[in-house]
Amino acid sequence: MTVSPRMLRALEDLVGPAGLVVSPEGRLTYECDMHTFYKGAPDAVVLPESAEQAAAVVRLCRRERVPIVPRGSGTGLIGGAMAAAGGVMVSMNRMNRIVELDLPNRCATVQPGLINLWLSQATRERGYFFAPDPSSQMVSSIGGNASTNAGGPHCLKYGITVNHVLGLEVVTGAGELVRLGGKVQERPGYDLTGVMVGAEGTLGLVTGVIVRLTHVPEGVKTILASFSSIEDASEAVSAIIRAGIIPAALEMLDEVVIRAIEEGIHAGYPKGAGAVLLIELDGPAAEIEAQTGPIEAICRDHLALEIRVARTEAERALLWKGRKEAAGVFGRLTPNWLLQDAVVPRSKLPQIMKEVLAIAARHRLVIANVFHAGDGNLHPLICYDDRAPGELDRAKQANEELLAACLRLGGSVTGEHGVGLDKRGSLPMQFADADLAFMARLRRVFDPDGIMNPGKLLPAHPACGEGFRPATRPLPAGTWI
Amino acid sequence: MAVSVPAVHEALADLVGRAHCLREAAALAAYAVDGMAPSVVVRPGRPEEVSGVLALCAAERLAVMPRGAGTSVGLGNPPRRLDVVLELRRLGAVREYVPEDMVATVEAGATLDALSAHFGPQGQLLALDPPGGAARSVGGVLATHASGPLRFRYGTGRDLLLGVRFAQADGTLTWGGAKVVKSVTGYDVPKLLVGSLGTLGVIVEATLRLQPAAPARRSWRLGFPSRDAAGAFVAALLDSTIEPDRAALLDRAAQGRAGLEVDPLAVLLSIGSAAAAVEHQGQALARLAAGHGGRSEAVPEQAWAGLDAVVQGPILLRAAGEPRRLVHWTGEARTAAERAGVEPALLGQPGHGVLQIALGEGAEPGRVARDLIGPLRQALEAEGGSLVVERAPLELKKLCDVWGSIDTGTLAIMSRIKGEFDPAELLNPGRFVGGL
Numbered sequence: 001m002t003v004s005p006r007m008l009r010a011l012e013d014l015v016g017p018a019g020l021v022v023s024p025e026g027r028l029t030y031e032c033d034m035h036t037f038y039k040g041a042p043d044a045v046v047l048p049e050s051a052e053q054a055a056a057v058v059r060l061c062r063r064e065r066v067p068i069v070p071r072g073s074g075t076g077l078i079g080g081a082m083a084a085a086g087g088v089m090v091s092m093n094r095m096n097r098i099v100e101l102d103l104p105n106r107c108a109t110v111q112p113g114l115i116n117l118w119l120s121q122a123t124r125e126r127g128y129f130f131a132p133d134p135s136s137q138m139v140s141s142i143g144g145n146a147s148t149n150a151g152g153p154h155c156l157k158y159g160i161t162v163n164h165v166l167g168l169e170v171v172t173g174a175g176e177l178v179r180l181g182g183k184v185q186e187r188p189g190y191d192l193t194g195v196m197v198g199a200e201g202t203l204g205l206v207t208g209v210i211v212r213l214t215h216v217p218e219g220v221k222t223i224l225a226s227f228s229s230i231e232d233a234s235e236a237v238s239a240i241i242r243a244g245i246i247p248a249a250l251e252m253l254d255e256v257v258i259r260a261i262e263e264g265i266h267a268g269y270p271k272g273a274g275a276v277l278l279i280e281l282d283g284p285a286a287e288i289e290a291q292t293g294p295i296e297a298i299c300r301d302h303l304a305l306e307i308r309v310a311r312t313e314a315e316r317a318l319l320w321k322g323r324k325e326a327a328g329v330f331g332r333l334t335p336n337w338l339l340q341d342a343v344v345p346r347s348k349l350p351q352i353m354k355e356v357l358a359i360a361a362r363h364r365l366v367i368a369n370v371f372h373a374g375d376g377n378l379h380p381l382i383c384y385d386d387r388a389p390g391e392l393d394r395a396k397q398a399n400e401e402l403l404a405a406c407l408r409l410g411g412s413v414t415g416e417h418g419v420g421l422d423k424r425g426s427l428p429m430q431f432a433d434a435d436l437a438f439m440a441r442l443r444r445v446f447d448p449d450g451i452m453n454p455g456k457l458l459p460a461h462p463a464c465g466e467g468f469r470p471a472t473r474p475l476p477a478g479t480w481i
Numbered sequence: 482m483a484v485s486v487p488a489v490h491e492a493l494a495d496l497v498g499r500a501h502c503l504r505e506a507a508a509l510a511a512y513a514v515d516g517m518a519p520s521v522v523v524r525p526g527r528p529e530e531v532s533g534v535l536a537l538c539a540a541e542r543l544a545v546m547p548r549g550a551g552t553s554v555g556l557g558n559p560p561r562r563l564d565v566v567l568e569l570r571r572l573g574a575v576r577e578y579v580p581e582d583m584v585a586t587v588e589a590g591a592t593l594d595a596l597s598a599h600f601g602p603q604g605q606l607l608a609l610d611p612p613g614g615a616a617r618s619v620g621g622v623l624a625t626h627a628s629g630p631l632r633f634r635y636g637t638g639r640d641l642l643l644g645v646r647f648a649q650a651d652g653t654l655t656w657g658g659a660k661v662v663k664s665v666t667g668y669d670v671p672k673l674l675v676g677s678l679g680t681l682g683v684i685v686e687a688t689l690r691l692q693p694a695a696p697a698r699r700s701w702r703l704g705f706p707s708r709d710a711a712g713a714f715v716a717a718l719l720d721s722t723i724e725p726d727r728a729a730l731l732d733r734a735a736q737g738r739a740g741l742e743v744d745p746l747a748v749l750l751s752i753g754s755a756a757a758a759v760e761h762q763g764q765a766l767a768r769l770a771a772g773h774g775g776r777s778e779a780v781p782e783q784a785w786a787g788l789d790a791v792v793q794g795p796i797l798l799r800a801a802g803e804p805r806r807l808v809h810w811t812g813e814a815r816t817a818a819e820r821a822g823v824e825p826a827l828l829g830q831p832g833h834g835v836l837q838i839a840l841g842e843g844a845e846p847g848r849v850a851r852d853l854i855g856p857l858r859q860a861l862e863a864e865g866g867s868l869v870v871e872r873a874p875l876e877l878k879k880l881c882d883v884w885g886s887i888d889t890g891t892l893a894i895m896s897r898i899k900g901e902f903d904p905a906e907l908l909n910p911g912r913f914v915g916g917l
Contacts, residue, residue, distance in 0.1 A: 104716060104805035106832070127720065149665045160663065162672070163640050178890040184866045185833050186626070186801040188884040189914045190681075190895050194639060194672025198665050218722035242581045244604055244693030283754075284724055284762055290755030343661045347581035375663045412664035419666060430666055435656045438649070438902075439668045445897045457667065 002066050002086045003043035011046055011088065014056045019094065021045035030071065030089050031082060034479045038079030038421050042069060042089035049094050051169055051177060051207035058205055058451075059175040061088055067454050068173075070201035072113060072144025075136040075480060077339060078420025080148065080200050084455045090205055092143050098122055099208070105183050106213045107166055112143020112206045119211070128213040131158035134416070135324035135480035143206045149198030151416030153249040153323065156374040157282070158214060160416065162197040169208030170196055173447025182210055195442070200418055201453040203446035219285040220248070221292060222310040222319060225299040226273035230254050230357070230369065233275035234350040236302035237373040240279075241346050243298060245291050250374030251278040256333065257326050257370040257381075264329030267322025268315065273305055277373065278323055326370045327381070327481040334366065334383035336392070338399050339481060341423075342406035343415040346376045355405045356380055363394040367402075370481070377415035378406065379481050403429065417481075419457045427459050489541050490521050493565070496533045497525045501571065512566045514546065515559035515875045519566040526571040528588075528646060528654060528685040535683065536652030538565055544910050547679035549590060549618030555797075555872035556625055557678060558883050561911030569620055572685060575599050577660070584643065584660060586688040589620025605691045608635035610727075612788040612828065612837070620684040626676030630727035630749070630785065633832055635692055642671045644688035649681075650903040660688045673898075680913045681902045695726065695753025699763055700784055702736075703770040703777045704744030711746035712808035714773040715831045718748075719804075721769065723762050726753040729788060730829030732811055735839075738826050739787030741780070746811065748831060749784060791828045796840040796849065796873045800857065802866035804834035813857060814838050821845075821852040837871070846873075850880035858885050884914040 003011075012020050021027060022044050031041035043066075048054040061068045067087030074081050083089055096113035103126060108119060116137040120129040132145055133152035140150070146168065151160045158164075167181030181193035196203055227233040233252055240250065253261070253276045258269045269276055279295060281288045296307050310316035330337065344352045353369075356378075360367040371379040380402060384395040403413065403426060413419070413426045427436060440458055444450075494502035501524035503509060509518045525531045538545050544562035548554060549569055572588035573595065580603040587596060594615040596607050609622050610629035617627070623645075628637040635641065644658035657670025674684055705711035715730070729749040736743045752762045767777040802810050807829050814836060818825035823844040829836040840849065858868035862885060870883035887895070892915045899906075899917045911917075 102805075103720070105803050106719065149669070151663060151665075155663070159636070159640060160665075162669065163636065172894065176890055176894070178894065179888070180891060182865045183803050184801050184864070185804065186835055187865075187867050188869055189887055189891065190677055190898060191639060191672045191675060192891065192894060194669055194675070197672075198669050215720070215722065217724075238581060241583065244696075246693065284722065284758045286758035286761040287724075287754045290757055343659070343663050345579065345582040345584065345661055347579050372663075376661060377663050410660050412659040412661050413666045415661075415663040416665055423666070427667060430659070431656065434653050435670075436667075438653075438655050438657070438670065441901050442668055442670075442673070442898070445894070445901050 003088060007060070007064055007066065008044060010060055011044060011057065014060065015046045015048050015053055019047040019049065030074070030091070033074045033076040033079065033081045035077050035079045035420070035422055038082055038084070040083040040086065042083035043086045045089045045091055047091045047094045051171070054090060054205055054207045055171045055175065055177040057088065057090060058171045058173070061451055062173070062175050062449055065449060065451065068205065068451050069453050070147065070205045072141030072147070073115070073139050075140045076144065076148060076420065077417045077479070077481065078422040080418060080420035080456055084421060092141060095207070096141070102183065103128060103213070107183055107210055108213055109208065109210050110142050112141060112209060114142045116140050116142055116145055123213055124216060127216050129216055130211055131164055131214045132161040135327070142209050142211065146197050146206055146209050147199065147201050148418040151372065151377065153251050153372060156250055156372065157246055157248040162194060164212040165193060165197050165209060166212055167210035168193050168196055168206055170204040170206050172204040173449065173452040198418070200420060200457045202443055202457045203452060217282040219288050220280065220282040221288050222316045223279040223292070223295065224308045224310070224319065225277045225279065225304045226270045226275070226306045227302065227304055228274045230275040230353050231350060232302045233277050234353045234373070236277060236299050236304070238347055238349055239298045239302065240295060241374060243294055245295060247279050247374060248282040249278065249280040251323055252369060252371055252373035253278065253323065253326065254369040256366060256368035257330070260330050260333045261322040261326050264332055265322050265325060267318045269322055270306060278319060323370070324480060327479045330368070330381060334385070336384050336386045338382040338395050340378060340380045340382070340399060340402055341414045341417040342378050342403055342411055344376045344378065344406050344409045344411040346374070348409040349373060349376055352378065352406060352409060356402065359398050359401050363398040365394060365398055367398065372415070375415065376411070421456055424457060424459050486520065489537065489543070492537055493521060493523050493534060496537065497523050497530050501526065512548070514554050514563065515878060517560055517563045519546065519563050521564070522566040522568055524568045524571050528572070528648070531567065531683055531685050532648045532652040532654045534565070534567055535648050535650060539651045539905065539907060542905060542907065544907050546909055547683045549621030550592060550616050552617050553621055553625055553627070557909065557912030558916070559875060559878055559911070560909065567683060569618060569685070576686060580605060583691045583693070584662060584688060585691055586660060586686060587619055588686055589684045590618045592616055592618055593622065600691055601694070604694045606694050607689055608641060608692050609638060612792045619687055623675050623687060624677060624679050624684060628830070630729045630788070632830055633728040634724070634726040638675045639672060641690045642675055642687055643690055645671045645674050645684055646686035647674060647682035647684045650905070650908050655682065658688065662690055678909055678913050680899060680909045680917055682908070697756035697759045698751055698753035699759050700749065700751040700780050700782060701763065701766060701777050702741055702747055702749055702780045702784065703766070703775045704742065704747045705773065705775045707745055708808055708812055710774045711748065714770055714775055715748065715808060716805065717769055717773065719832055723765050723769070724752070725750045727751040727785065728831045730807060730811070730831050731791065732815065732827040734824060734826035735791045735828050738790045739784065741784060741787060742778070746808070749780070788828060791826050792837055792839050794839045794841055796844055796877065797871040798838040798854065799869045799871050800836040800838060800861055800866065802834050802861050803864055804832055806864070807831060807834050807836060810836050813860060817853040817857045821848040823849065846877040846880060849877055854881050862886060887914050
């Protein structure tokens with residue numbers, strides 16, 4: 001327990017009794033994000049209602065040298081929004097309003113707890129949407145999206161969250177409440193907004209976000225192409241990109257994943273295919289028409305079994321529901337699984353998928369795949385049964401080999417999920433000591449006392465060790481990747 | 482322990498080679514910035530040499546100015562100190578380029594026109610096109626956060642820089658980001674370097690996202706009889722499903738300088754897409770312009786090169802305000818310039834709220850500072866915007882900070898960052914915001 005009774009009283013004075021959770025059962029709700037390997041309940045959870053309250057909480061924690069863990073909706077997959085070292089969790093759920101829609105400036109000012117999808121729902125009728133669309137978007141918060149620099153299927157065309165954040169209001173670990181960036185899209189000085197996005201709450205607490213809104217395109221077309229093998233589908237992906245076509249989204253689902261989706265959701269994916277590409281084009285109608293032919297030809301050249309276009313908005317929505325909720329229904333097929341988020345250069349997709357199959361065979365494991373193929377951002381789901389002796393070890397081994405293979409091909413440890421506790425040990429595979437030291441120094445500038453989400457994002461001090469505690473259900477039902 | 486100046490110069494010459502170490506007064510004069518000449522110019526040919534030069538300069542407490550092609554050294558306050566110019570032109574190679582990845586890793590000194598010649602034959606482009614910037618180095622374009630008409634679709638260096646290798650003030654070669662299009666591993670260090678004017682480190686290598694060149698592309702000039710008409714058209718364009726790839730707003734003087742036909746205000750647009758879509762969207766554009774009293778004419782691709790002439794001249798200012806107010810600011814800028822007794826040429830970025838203000842010869846620095854920069858900056862800053870002096874004679878820089886004022890809370894963080902990574906204040910000292 002790092003939080004004294006005196007401090008609890010001070011916290012209650014700041015946020016009121018309704019904004020403070022201290023009961024053991026209440027705190028249990030906050031003990032992990034969607035990566036349930038990593039558990040750590042906070043000593044207290046505070047739910048501020050304003051930036052000023054949040055700033056006062058940070059200043060109090062700094063004075064008392066108590067760790068702070070920011071939390072949005074807790075849908076992260078990295079052991080980020082959990083209190084590894086106890087302390088105070090600051091949940092932004094009560095700050096969930098749209099503050100201002102400013103369509104002439106094509107932007108919106110929102111509180112960090114606002115649910116991602118609500119913003120698009122509030123603007124779509126007027127012709128706009130918020131482009132970052134992580135699969136969790138019906139639950140995850142925009143503050144959380146900004147803190148993890150979330151991706152999503154459509155970031156292939158539209159870019160990731162940082163490309164859509166114009167400004168932030170943050171409380172730094174030093175207790176400063178500052179506004180960074182804003183509606184004006186250029187300002188002199190260092191791009192602190194860009195540094196803060198994706199910092200996973202280790203530099204400060206996000207209390208407000210100004211985001212770019214994107215105009216709804218004239219048309220959209222969703223194409224489903226099925227293949228007998230994941231290799232053929234991978235070659236088709238590389239060929240589409242090589243042809244200079246950047247679809248809005250280009251997703252791959254393999255046979256195992258399709259089976260899980262169709263048993264759980266009945267989204268209309270063809271059962272029995274080795275792999276399916278979900279290809280979405282959007283933009284001017286004439287452009288979509290012109291790109292459809294070449295895409296279909298490329299798929300046929302790579303031995304597509306079937307090419308089908310979603311005929312209605314309902315059909316399209318169902319395909320996307322299947323894709324976005326695939327991980328949530330995956331528990332039907334396997335008791336446990338590990339999840340990767342590594343990236344390879346796009347041209348290496350066929351090569352890495354061969355490697356994935358070889359690693360699965362070598363370790364006698366099923367590795368299922370549902371991922372953002374157009375970006376080269378893999379999400380292999382390494383299936384295992386915790387009750388079978390040795391399977392977890394084999395799964396972990398496969399996981400390591402896969403990551404190493406991606407980095408050998410010039411890739412990255414994580415494409416959109418982030419580092420958290422889960423991947424911090426892998427950073428030295430991608431960065432030299434000097435690179436990591438630079439980041440650690442940058443962190444100290446914002447958080448001189450090391451109170452902001454300690455232990456996350458950067459490799460632990462060797463003495464701290466790595467926590468890896470398997471649970472019976474590592475990823476819960478209703479997980480989005 | 483400090484050694485004598487000639488000994489340091491000898492050591493620098495040993496590092497980069499005698500031929501790439503300039504010490505003669507005549508040669509050095511060409512590298513003067515705001516009237517201050519360096520005592521030596523070094524031109525390293527490899528990233529390791531950049532590292533070695535910086536380590537040596539750090540040990541000897543020498544102030545360093547990184548320099549690319551040298552075309553935009555006017556940006557920044559007058560240097561507080563200047564000992565060594567570190568010129569990166571020899572670092573001009575394309576290090577890695579797999580067209581299928583649409584990513585390239587290039588050295589910082591590579592010029593934009595050299596890179597476009599490299600990627601063009603593969604049907605790809607680097608979407609950085611600051612007006613007058615073809616001869617600029619990519620490192621310089623990134624360090625100054627320069628942008629052009631392609632920003633309309635592809636954003637700026639902030640959006641395109643995926644990974645960066647840079648040498649810190651003490652010479653430590655450091656890498657940030659990744660070589661793939663999507664990565665959130667660690668902090669987004671490339672963002673910190675973009676627009677930092679070399680004050681935190683010297684960019685030696687950049688990994689950049691490329692774009693496919695469109696199969697067809699056409700350009701139009703849309704002329705409008707009044708500011709109101711142009712403003713309404715721009716608002717309608719942004720609120721439409723028309724998807725241009727480049728956009729620029731020009732006033733009369735800018736149109737004249739660019740060699741275009743002249744209307745009170747004009748928008749230059751291009752659409753790149755499949756041929757049928759270009760045709761279709763072009764018709765929609767013409768209809769939209771006509772609906773706002775505008776006339777449209779197709780212009781050749783060379784019309785865009787005309788923008789180079791718009792931003793020439795001894796004084797160039799850069800105003801940034803709310804995007805929806807761009808056309809309003811053209812009016813304010815013209816009024817302020819007339820008050821200062823100069824003729825401005827205005828070049829704007831529709832959708833992004835940036836307006837470059839080029840002033841002709843004969844501008845009187847005192848009046849420009851008092852009647853143009855002062856009031857216009859105050860009005861822009863009141864809405865969260867800024868007015869930056871991109872280029873000006875020293876007399877004008879002495880009369881006003883080139884960056885304007887920065888929020889004190891934000892500046893405090895920036896100062897701590899600078900203090901952490903360049904505690905001895907050796908990289909471009911005094912030239913950046915708030916005297917950093």
